[in-house]
Amino acid sequence: MPAALLSFCLLLQSAPAPLPVRPVISSTEGGLRADVRDQRGAPVPGVRILLKGPDGRTWAATTNAQGQCQAGGLPPGEYRVELRKQAYPPAVYPRLTIRANAWLLGAGPLPELRGPRLSLAGAPTYEEAPAPIVPLRREPGKIPMH
Numbered sequence: 001m002p003a004a005l006l007s008f009c010l011l012l013q014s015a016p017a018p019l020p021v022r023p024v025i026s027s028t029e030g031g032l033r034a035d036v037r038d039q040r041g042a043p044v045p046g047v048r049i050l051l052k053g054p055d056g057r058t059w060a061a062t063t064n065a066q067g068q069c070q071a072g073g074l075p076p077g078e079y080r081v082e083l084r085k086q087a088y089p090p091a092v093y094p095r096l097t098i099r100a101n102a103w104l105l106g107a108g109p110l111p112e113l114r115g116p117r118l119s120l121a122g123a124p125t126y127e128e129a130p131a132p133i134v135p136l137r138r139e140p141g142k143i144p145m146h
Contacts, residue, residue, distance in 0.1 A: 018050060018060030022073035025129050030098040031072030034106050035121040036063045036083060043067025044085060044118060052080040076100045081107070083118040091118040102126040 025031045036047045047063040054077035061071040076098055083091040093107050106122025 016058075018058040021051075021059050021061045021071035023070055025072040025074075025101065025103065027101045027129075028075075029073050030076050030100055031070065031074055031103050032061075032081070032096070032098065032120075033070045033103040033127070034068070036067045036069065036118055037121045038088075039117050041121075044088075046085060047118060048084045050082040050084065052082075054078055070103075072103075074098045081120075083120070085118065088116050088118050093120065096124070099126055101129050103129065 021031070032049075032051065036044045036049070038044050043063075044067045045063055045065045047067070047069075049061045049063070049069055049071065051059045051061075051071060051074065053059070053075060055075070059071060059074060061069050063069045078095045078097050081093040081096050091110055093110070096104060096107055098104055103126065105125050105127055107120035107124050108122070110117065110119050
């Protein structure tokens with residue numbers, strides 16, 4: 001009996017917790033910056049966004065009070081993106097491409113569904129990240145001249 005109980009407990013183990021996203025990206029990372037809207041075009045706060053990467057890891061983010069999400073720190077590649085919120089069926093984008101040093105803005109509409117639905121507003125376009133500001137190197141004993 002103890003072996004059967006142990007086997008049952010192992011089956012109930014859940015998948016690893018999703019990784020947190022970051023609000024920034026680097027030259028080797030990308031991200032998703034999007035607005036989540038309902039079928040009427042209204043922003044939807046509190047939507048859980050799961051981004052499953054090409055290597056099997058999953059990242060998670062949640063929309064703010066304006067229905068906006070900024071999920072950075074993602075390795076480049078194709079992602080399966082799910083939008084989840086109670087009272088809405090899950091919305092799934094099977095392949096969204098994240099590029100290095102760029103934000104993916106929107107993803108376009110999903111196929112028409114009946115009833116309430118969620119989507120990432122806007123066409124799938126990219127915005128390159130601005131170059132980082134590098135401080136001037138100071139030499140000891142010298143006053144910088146501008």
